[in-house]
Amino acid sequence: MFFSQLALYEQAILALAAVVLLLTFLMLVHPRILSVIKLFAWQGLAVAATTALVAYDANAPHLYISALLTLLLKAFFIPWLLLRMVDRFDLHQELDSLSHPVLVLFGGIILVVFCYHTTLPVAAQLTAITHNVVAICMSVVLLGMVMLISRRKAVTQVVGFMALENGLFFAAVAVTEGMPMVVELGVAFDVLVAAIIFGIFFLHLRQSIDSLDTSRLSRLSERERD
Amino acid sequence: MNPTGWLLALLQTLLFVAAAPLFGAWIKRVKCWLQNRRPPSLLQPYRDLRRLFSKQVVLAEHASVIFRLTPYLVFGAIIMAATVTPFITLDTPTTAIADAIVLTGFFALARFFLALAGMDIGTAFGGMGASREMTVSALAEPAMLMMVFTVSMVASSTNLATVITSIEHQMVMTRPSLWFAALGFLLVIVAETGRIPVDNPSTHLELTMIHEAMILEYSGRHLAMLEWAAQLKLLVYAVLAINIFNPWGIAHSDGLAPLAIATALMAGKLMLFGTLLAAAETVLAKIRLFQVPVFLMLAFTLALGGMLCFIILEAG
Numbered sequence: 001m002f003f004s005q006l007a008l009y010e011q012a013i014l015a016l017a018a019v020v021l022l023l024t025f026l027m028l029v030h031p032r033i034l035s036v037i038k039l040f041a042w043q044g045l046a047v048a049a050t051t052a053l054v055a056y057d058a059n060a061p062h063l064y065i066s067a068l069l070t071l072l073l074k075a076f077f078i079p080w081l082l083l084r085m086v087d088r089f090d091l092h093q094e095l096d097s098l099s100h101p102v103l104v105l106f107g108g109i110i111l112v113v114f115c116y117h118t119t120l121p122v123a124a125q126l127t128a129i130t131h132n133v134v135a136i137c138m139s140v141v142l143l144g145m146v147m148l149i150s151r152r153k154a155v156t157q158v159v160g161f162m163a164l165e166n167g168l169f170f171a172a173v174a175v176t177e178g179m180p181m182v183v184e185l186g187v188a189f190d191v192l193v194a195a196i197i198f199g200i201f202f203l204h205l206r207q208s209i210d211s212l213d214t215s216r217l218s219r220l221s222e223r224e225r226d
Numbered sequence: 227m228n229p230t231g232w233l234l235a236l237l238q239t240l241l242f243v244a245a246a247p248l249f250g251a252w253i254k255r256v257k258c259w260l261q262n263r264r265p266p267s268l269l270q271p272y273r274d275l276r277r278l279f280s281k282q283v284v285l286a287e288h289a290s291v292i293f294r295l296t297p298y299l300v301f302g303a304i305i306m307a308a309t310v311t312p313f314i315t316l317d318t319p320t321t322a323i324a325d326a327i328v329l330t331g332f333f334a335l336a337r338f339f340l341a342l343a344g345m346d347i348g349t350a351f352g353g354m355g356a357s358r359e360m361t362v363s364a365l366a367e368p369a370m371l372m373m374v375f376t377v378s379m380v381a382s383s384t385n386l387a388t389v390i391t392s393i394e395h396q397m398v399m400t401r402p403s404l405w406f407a408a409l410g411f412l413l414v415i416v417a418e419t420g421r422i423p424v425d426n427p428s429t430h431l432e433l434t435m436i437h438e439a440m441i442l443e444y445s446g447r448h449l450a451m452l453e454w455a456a457q458l459k460l461l462v463y464a465v466l467a468i469n470i471f472n473p474w475g476i477a478h479s480d481g482l483a484p485l486a487i488a489t490a491l492m493a494g495k496l497m498l499f500g501t502l503l504a505a506a507e508t509v510l511a512k513i514r515l516f517q518v519p520v521f522l523m524l525a526f527t528l529a530l531g532g533m534l535c536f537i538i539l540e541a542g
Contacts, residue, residue, distance in 0.1 A: 003540035004396055011400040014539045018402030021535070025527060029520075102523045109530055116538050132539045 009053055010129050016050040017133045020170065021112070024143045024163055028108055031097040033155050037082045040159045044074030047166050051173050057129060058177045065181070069188050070169065078162060078195045082155060085202055089212065096153040104150050108143055115139040122175075130174040137174055140167030154205055154212040158198045165191055228319075234480050235309065235318035242308040242465075246458040247271035249496060256504035271457065278450035286347045286443060296343035297444065297451040300336040304455045307332035308462050312469055314488040315477040316387040325384040326374040329466075330367065333418070336455065337363055344440035355439025358515065362424065362436065365522035366417045369410055372529035376407040377470055379536050386466075390473045399471070403540060406532030408471040413525035415467060417518070419460040422507040424518055427456070434512060461496075464503075468495045 003011065023043040030036050048071035055063030086092060098104050115138040123131045144164025151157050169187070172179050179187075202212060209216050251268045258265035267273075285294070310324040310332075337359065344356035378384045380403060381392035393404070417424045420437040430438055441452045469476060475491035477484040513521060 003401060008400070015400050015402045015405070018406070018531075018535045018539060022406065022528075022531065025531065029524070101520050105523050105527045109527060109534070112531075112534055112538075116534070135538045 006129070010057060013050055013053045013057065013130060014132065016046050016053070017130075017136045017170075017174075020046045020050070020140060020166075021136050024140050024167075025105070025108055027159065027163060028143055028147055028150070029098060029101045029105055031095050033091050033094045033096050033153060034083075034086060036096070036156050036159050037079055037086065040082075040162060041075050041079035043163060043166055044070060044076075044079070047170050047173075048075055050170070054130060054173050054177065060177050062181055063173065063177065066169075066173070066184050069184070073188055073192060074162070074166060077192070081195050081199065082159065085155065085199055089202070089206060091155065091212070094153070096151055096156045098150055104146065108146060111142045111146065112139045115142060126175065133174040134171065137167050137171035140164075140170060143167075152213055152215045154198075154202055154214050157214060158195075162191070162195070230480050231317065231319045234315060235320040238313045238315065238318060239305065239309045239320075242311075242313055242461065243305060243454075243458060246454065246461040247275060249461045249464065249500060250457045252497060253500045253504045253507075256501050257508060260504060260508045275450050275454060278453070279447050281446040283446035283448055288348065289443075290346055292339070293343050293346040293443075294448075296339045296346075297448040297455075299339045301451040301455045301458075303332045303336040303339075304458045304462065307336075308458055310386070311462050311465055312386055312390060312476065313465055314492050315480065315485060316390060317478055317480055321387040322385070326378070326386055326389070327371070327384055329386070330370055330374065333459070334363075334367065336459075340440055340452075347443045349443060351435075351439045351442050355436055355442070358436045359440060362417055362518055362522070365519055366414050366525070369522060369526040369529050370414045370418070372526060372533060373407045373411045373414065376403055376529060376532040376536060379533065380404060380540075386470075390469055390476065391478075393470065394473045394476070401536075401540060403532040403536035404471060406528050406535060408467070410525045410528030410532065411467055411471075413521065413528070415460075415463045416506075417522055417525070419456070419463055421460075421503065423510050423513050423521065426512055434515070464496060464499050465492070468492070468499060 003014070006014075020043055023039055023046060027036050027039045027043065030039060048067050051063055051067035051070055055061065055067060086094075112135070116135040119135045119138055123134050126134070141164050144160050144162075144167055147160030147163060148157055151160060165187075169184075172184075205212055205214070205217075248268060248271070251266070251271050255265040255268065307329050309320045310329055312318070312321050341356035341359055344352040344359070346352070374384065377389050377393070380401060381389040383389060383392075393399075399405070416422070420427050425436040426434060427437065429435065430442075437456065441449065444452055472495065475488055477488035
């Protein structure tokens, strides 16, 4: 059988990819904002660990730097930044429940199947051990998008955006053993800057509509509806 | 047909049936410890059963034959389920006869008659319990079957003995599909056996009960059999979870030494599993009935995710 013939660390790469998918699904439906941020930190950790293992597998030392960068940014710094905002806006008990979690979960599953089907030709071209991970990466990207449209609070939407970026990074690692270092550094700092800008955006949102609920932005009138 | 195999199957089933109240008592004991209460004796469920068996059966005036037949059918179906489940040895003819889908079928048969009996008397509680039980099981059963399909795809067989042997051959559990299936199955166990986040087996609070509402009208030996069946069902699910996802140490032959080792290991694993279950029940609060579909959808997603992981990551 294919899976049991692999070396242990190669099995670990695939298993970690599955863990990333699982964490994305949990982030998609978890009702508590605080837990969603923590899940995002775990997802960053899983992506960083996978990157390090791929670096070992492909003997590509520059990937270790990407892994370290991911670990610092995605697993520690950005979650810390978001947690600090949770502190500042006092969102510890705040919920962001989906109105139809069952539908979202089922839609997520269908998306995974869709991604698997569409990436089959891509995966067939690749020879690396990670060729099967492509479908997972694309699903993480699409699930991040689902999170962006299904969540209502700004914080969880930002987490969805970051999860999407995690998926893209993961795809780059899995398919091409990492992009050139310059590109990766650029993307990493882009994400960092985005996180900071989102913080300012939260502040403005809070000041102008006194809530982080973005669904209230779709109303043009400033007056409360009767 | 070797007679030793059949004898072993019979003994294994007897052990299953005899150990079921003890497992329930162990969970209760750990729960009491965790909640700073004094636990009852480990033999208390046996005493309860003896008391119930010696009591007179009180039947409602309008009870039909279904109501009287159900305890025997339910108890029988769950014992059949216990018979086809590998407990301490794989080398029995009964595990070769039936597979995991038959096992699910036995549980469904028991549930069907229990729900009918709940509605038979015509009390409000019976009907309410039956409708809730069917709602929960309609969602739990697909998740259970999806878990079965995932492990069957890994092992290329739905026969439980083959599945367990094939999982035992991998020394380290690295397959993500099996992790997902295991997680989903744990949620299914909680829902199917009526444990805390879904149902509370130790209360008769009318608004929340599911299983207790269905058997509210039963008394005497009928009630004893239904309670015993519920305990046995919990043990069968626990043994399934242990043997499918952590089978190391199960006996393959009918020698005395492997059987003794397997029994001791199984007892240890069951104690650990019971402790985990009790800890989870202490930490978690019962969820609202309308949250149960979300809970079970998560179980279904996990099991289906396991299957997708197998197809995407492990197969090709």
